[in-house]
Amino acid sequence: MTHLFRLAGPAILATLSLTSDTAFGQGDRRLTAVDVKSATPRPTPRTANGRPDLSGYWKGTTDTKPGGNIGKDLPGWKLPLTPAGEAALQHNLTATVDPEALCIIGGIPRHNASGLPFEILQGANKVAFLYWYSYFRLIPIDPARKHSNDPDPSFFGEEIGRWEGDTLVVDSVGFKGEKVWIDENANPHSDALHVVERWTRPDADHIRVETVIEDPKFYTRPFTYSRTWVLGKADEELQEYSCSENNVNKDHLGFGPGPIRPDGTRGYVDPAPLPTPVPRSPAR
Numbered sequence: 001m002t003h004l005f006r007l008a009g010p011a012i013l014a015t016l017s018l019t020s021d022t023a024f025g026q027g028d029r030r031l032t033a034v035d036v037k038s039a040t041p042r043p044t045p046r047t048a049n050g051r052p053d054l055s056g057y058w059k060g061t062t063d064t065k066p067g068g069n070i071g072k073d074l075p076g077w078k079l080p081l082t083p084a085g086e087a088a089l090q091h092n093l094t095a096t097v098d099p100e101a102l103c104i105i106g107g108i109p110r111h112n113a114s115g116l117p118f119e120i121l122q123g124a125n126k127v128a129f130l131y132w133y134s135y136f137r138l139i140p141i142d143p144a145r146k147h148s149n150d151p152d153p154s155f156f157g158e159e160i161g162r163w164e165g166d167t168l169v170v171d172s173v174g175f176k177g178e179k180v181w182i183d184e185n186a187n188p189h190s191d192a193l194h195v196v197e198r199w200t201r202p203d204a205d206h207i208r209v210e211t212v213i214e215d216p217k218f219y220t221r222p223f224t225y226s227r228t229w230v231l232g233k234a235d236e237e238l239q240e241y242s243c244s245e246n247n248v249n250k251d252h253l254g255f256g257p258g259p260i261r262p263d264g265t266r267g268y269v270d271p272a273p274l275p276t277p278v279p280r281s282p283a284r
Contacts, residue, residue, distance in 0.1 A: 029156060035061040035230050038125065042204035052166050052201045057232035059117045066186030066264030068113050070213070070225055077264045079187055085218030088188035092255040099179050101253055103243035105135060107155035108172060109195050109211055110223060113183050119238050127168065128200060136239045139170055147173050153191060155180065162277045168199040184266040186257045190217035
């Protein structure tokens with residue numbers, strides 16, 4: 001296992017495990033799930049004002065292939081990089097450590113490609129996305145609100161939400177252009193990134209995002225990324241995740257994402273199986 005620690009830190013090892021086929025069915029409640037669809041899906045829950053309620057603990061599915069790859073929906077998973085984008089990708093591959101391995105926020109759209117679950121808490125005027133990495137994004141829902149003329153750069157960007165019928169639209173600009181990867185495979189984005197997410201809940205057990213990604217510095221045209229998650233069980237919830245406390249291998253990390261499998265997913269072709277999960281103590 002020494003070579004694995006050279007390539008990736010604890011946060012990345014978790015992601016590699018979660019995107020590998022051998023990870024499914026191991027009993028770890030963080031793992032992505034098989035999507036067993038019902039012939040008679042339960043209706044979408046709604047809030048008091050009639051909007052779809054997106055609240056819930058959401059887990060990815062084995063249908064998301066390749067995992068962690070922002071080019072999932074493109075032919076051959078090939079991103080439309082500009083020359084500057086190609087240079088930025090090569091820089092990430094050869095001269096940067098994965099930001100999440102250094103406990104730097106992954107941001108959006110990378111988190112939408114993550115193998116880890118997340119939780120949504122929806123209010124009348126704000127919606128919060130909570131992540132296993134023990135951080136969050138809080139999105140105001142205000143159709144009259146406009147982006148700032150010069151927003152402070154951030155990992156999630158300046159986010160503004162609005163409802164279009166039963167769809168929550170999140171429009172984000174003002175991203176950081178340094179210490180960021182757009183996905184698990186070291187693909188880049190610049191400070192010109194513009195992301196529009198369209199979130200829907202077609203039934204009680206599924207949530208879906210359709211994302212348009214635009215970055216004229218690094219990509220020749222906008223492209224899309226879509227994904228569906230399934231609702232977790234009633235007793236599943238986020239738990240504390242202290243990356244910096246447990247990141248004991250950060251001084252030995254290599255550059256780039258490590259191996260990319262032939263199916264476009266980051267990780268080894270034949271990874272070691274996960275250890276047996278430690279049983280949880282019964283609730284008192």
